[in-house]
Amino acid sequence: AAGVIQSPRHLIKEKRETATLKCYPIPRHDTVYWYQQGPGQDPQFLISFYEKMQSDKGSIPDRFSAQQFSDYHSELNMSSLELGDSALYFCASSSYKSTRNGYTFGSGTRLTVV
Amino acid sequence: SQELEQSPQSLIVQEGKNLTINCTSSKTLYGLYWYKQKYGEGLIFLMMLQKGGEEKSHEKITAKLDEKKQQSSLHITASQPSHAGIYLCGADIRNTGNQFYFGTGTSLTVIP
Numbered sequence: 475a476a477g478v479i480q481s482p483r484h485l486i487k488e489k490r491e492t493a494t495l496k497c498y499p500i501p502r503h504d505t506v507y508w509y510q511q512g513p514g515q516d517p518q519f520l521i522s523f524y525e526k527m528q529s530d531k532g533s534i535p536d537r538f539s540a541q542q543f544s545d546y547h548s549e550l551n552m553s554s555l556e557l558g559d560s561a562l563y564f565c566a567s568s569s570y571k572s573t574r575n576g577y578t579f580g581s582g583t584r585l586t587v588v
Numbered sequence: 589s590q591e592l593e594q595s596p597q598s599l600i601v602q603e604g605k606n607l608t609i610n611c612t613s614s615k616t617l618y619g620l621y622w623y624k625q626k627y628g629e630g631l632i633f634l635m636m637l638q639k640g641g642e643e644k645s646h647e648k649i650t651a652k653l654d655e656k657k658q659q660s661s662l663h664i665t666a667s668q669p670s671h672a673g674i675y676l677c678g679a680d681i682r683n684t685g686n687q688f689y690f691g692t693g694t695s696l697t698v699i700p
Contacts, residue, residue, distance in 0.1 A: 519631050564690075
C-alpha cells in the first residue's frame with residue numbers, strides 16, 4: 475500500500491541557505507500536517523492544510539512557509555536557515571471523510587544545517 | 589510494517605464509560621509519548637513515559653508503560669464528549685538510529 479512519501483530523506487544545508495521539503499500524502503488524503511522534531515525532543519506541530527487551505531498553525535517560524543498544491547502534495551519552504559533548524563521534519567496525512575482511518579506519517583526528512 | 593501498533597483503530601463509547609487504548613512495539617521503547625489530535629489541528633501532548641512500570645495521570649487520563657517497555661496503555665475514566673478525538677502514541681525506537689515513530693491512531697467518539 476502507498477504510504478506518505480517525503481523527499482528528500484536527508485538534506486545538508488549551510489546557514490542562511492534555503493531548503494524545500496516535499497510531502498506526498500496517501501492517495502485520497504486531503505489533509506497534510508507538518509512537524510519538527512529536534513534532537514532528543516518530541517515532535518512540534520508546525521502547520522496543517524486541508525483542501526489547499528491552511529487549517530491550523532503551530533510553532534512555525536516566520537522564515538518558514540508552506541503550501542498545499544492541487545494534487546494535495548505539500549511543500550515546506552525554509553529560508554535563512556539557522557543551526558537550530560537542524561531537525562527531523564515529519565509530514566502526516568489524513569482524510570477528512572475517513573478520520574477513523576487515522577493518520578499516516580512519512581519517514582521524515584532529516585535536515586542538517588552546518 | 590508498522591513499528592507501533594495501536595488498538596483499537598476506532599472506539600465508540602457512551603459518556604461515563606471507561607476505555608483503554610493500547611500501543612505495542614516489537615522493540616524496546618525509549619520514550620513513549622501520548623498525543624491527542626482533533627481534526628485539522630496539531631498534536632496535543634498528553635504525557636511521556638520513559639521508565640518501565642511508569643504510570644502517569646492527567647485529570648481522568650492515565651498512561652502506563654509496561655515493565656518490558658514494549659507496550660503502553662492509555663486509560664480514560666468516566667469518558668466525556670470532550671475526550672473525543674484521535675489518540676496517537678509516538679516513540680523513540682533506537683534500532684538503527686534516532687528515529688521517531690507514530691502509531692496509526694485511535695479514533696474515539698463519546699456519545700452523550
